[in-house]
Amino acid sequence: MTPKPPVSRRKLLGFGAAGAAALGAGAVAARSLLDEPPVAHASSASDPFPFYGQYQAGIVTPAQDRLHFVSFDVTTDERAELVELLQDWTAAAARLTQGREAGSYGAVGGAPEAAPDDTGEALGLPASGLTLTVGFGGSLFDGRFGLAGRRPAALADLPKFPGELLNPEISGGDVCVQACAHDPQVAVHAIRNLARIGFGKVSVRWSQLGFGRTSSTSRAQATPRNLMGFKDGTNNLKLEDSALLRDHLWAAAQDGSPWMAGGSYLVTRKIRMTVETWDRTSLAEQEQIFGRNKGEGAPLGKKAEFDTPDFTAKGPDGELHIKSDAHVRLAHPSAHGEARLLRRGYNFVDGSDGLGRLDAGLFFIAYQRDPRKQFVPVQMSLAKSDPLNEYIKHVSSGLFACPPGVRDASDYWGRTLFEG
Incomplete structure (x- = not known):
């Protein structure tokens, strides 16, 4: 049987000239990322963001x-298999x-007697602004893959913070993937297919679904609520803040790990809220x-x-x-040598x-140039x-x-680590 050509989710929706123009604009935006970008905006919630770029x-x-x-968790001990x-x-x-399917033959285009290249639950759905972001945990830099000498100093284990009660079963891990989209089915579909592709080489350690972003990463977005x-993340770094992003977000070769230049360090924290107690607290105290x-x-x-807080006003x-112990004061950059974070967390129930x-609570996500100088002192x-x-x-x-x-298309996630 001759396999059918790949089926595109965008084509299934009748993707026409307007969509093609959007993709063309996206390609131009992707090329611009090789210089100092701004990052491209999708023209609507259903459209794609560029995948290729400096960041x-x-x-x-x-x-x-x-x-x-x-x-x-990586379950193979073979470096070549991980690569x-x-x-x-x-x-x-x-x-x-x-907005395409995970494999070249898709969910329905291959031989009937073979497992499909895609699980199929996103057929008929647009790209929905899907982004996929990968990161490497400190445990990947043990003796299995010859990476011990390439662990960045900024990837030092976080200290134990007062009062935290962490569950090790939903903490850490060798490799993470963050899927964000405007449609939850598109995000889940992406993770499901990456996990399927990784069968026999990785196993899921833990995962988290989130809804309702709790930060804005662009000035075009309104500040959301937790x-x-x-309102959460009012003073967040924004994609328009090129100079601040250079200083506080993107790792540089001179930081000591050249393979991380153009990368960033991700901290996640699952924060459970006792919302029932909070809901009985007076507005003034809140x-x-x-x-x-x-x-x-x-x-x-x-x-x-967006008025600047006046910490001396009475x-x-x-x-x-x-x-003196208000959250906004304790977390403010002025209290930590102007250290800033780029937050993009989500609510969860x-x-x-x-x-x-x-x-219920907040799945906190923050990117930064060096957690030792940014997240750790703030937290x-x-x-x-x-008092929160x-x-x-x-x-x-x-x-x-x-x-x-x-x-x-000749590059891959982590190439600078394994081949640099």
Whole structure:
């Protein structure tokens, strides 16, 4: 039987001249990433983002609505097999992010007696802004693959923070993949197919679904709210902040690991919220804890969300508008040598905990140039002093080195690590 040509999800939707023009514009945008980009915007929620470029998509890409994050353990001990998997994953990701199927014969185009190249649940769906971002955990740099001497200093294990109760079964991992999209089925489909391709070489360690982005990564996006009802990530790094991104987000060759130049370090934290207790807390106390008003998101004592907080201003009673232990004060860059993060976390609700309470909270995601100088001091300050700790609990943690982007079809995720 002669196999049919690959079936494109975009073609199944009647993808025509307007879509072709969008893809053409995307290709131009991808080439521009080889210089100092801005990152391209998809023209609508259904359109694709470029896959190839200097930086991986899914970092400064305008944050999508849905997340499927997965951490894998590598089960093969063969370096060549791991490299081959990364090459296969890259080829599949290049297709999936453009609204195509994972393999060349797709879900229905191959021989009937063979397993399909794609699982098929995304047939008929557009690209939905899918991005796939890969990272390498510290455990990958053990003795299995000859990488021990290439572990970046910035990938040092995170310290134990006061009060954290981490579950090791949903922490860490050798390799992570972050799938973000505007359609949850598209994100889940992508992770499912990468896991299928990796069968026998990797196994899923843990995964997390997320909805409702909790940060904006572009000035074109409105600031979203977390499950406590407050606007989150007002002072986040944005893709338009080229100079700040260079200083605070992208790793550079002079940092000590040249293979990471153009990459970034990813910290994940699953933060359980006791929303039932929070919901019984007075509005005044909620606002004092955050240091912002709940409606507009303005710093206390100010009127608008993006007004600069005044940490010295006092009210008529002589008390500080923003208390000394308010979340906004403890996390502010001015308290940490101007260290900044690019956050792109998501809300989660994982059913109930069996005691009549929602298992809900924030899946925190933050990218940075060096976690030792950025995430660690900020989180240590929060862990020690933030009154918000009465209502939250950190239950999982991950740290990954996300390599630079894939330049073209001859490149692959992690090439600079394995071949550099």
